[in-house]
Amino acid sequence: METSNPYRVYTPESLGSAIRHYRQEADLTQKELAARAGLNRTYLSDLERGKETEQVRRILRVLRQLGVRMTLDKAEW
Numbered sequence: 001m002e003t004s005n006p007y008r009v010y011t012p013e014s015l016g017s018a019i020r021h022y023r024q025e026a027d028l029t030q031k032e033l034a035a036r037a038g039l040n041r042t043y044l045s046d047l048e049r050g051k052e053t054e055q056v057r058r059i060l061r062v063l064r065q066l067g068v069r070m071t072l073d074k075a076e077w
Contacts, residue, residue, distance in 0.1 A: 006071045006072060006073035007021065007071065007072045007073075008069060008070070008071050009060075009069075009070040009072055010069065010070070011050070011060070012047075012050045012052040012053075012057075012060070013050030014050075015047065015050070015056060016047050016048045016049055016050040016051075017048075017050070018072045019044075019048050022072070022074060023048075025074070030044050030045055030048070
């Protein structure tokens with residue numbers, strides 16, 4: 001099984017890139033992933049484009065204040 005490098009998340013754009021990468025790796029459309037996650041497809045699209053939502057801004061601010069880096073890597077279930 002091919003593994004990808006983990007994504008370092010420090011901006012809304014890097015979070016969006018990671019979401020897009022893992023969605024495409026799972027061979028899902030935005031519509032399919034949004035339905036599975038209980039989200040609106042346009043919200044998922046905004047996330048993938050790196051749109052800075054209030055929720056994302058707050059999470060990144062808390063992590064920055066804690067001196068924590070968020071790294072996303074695909075889990076083996």
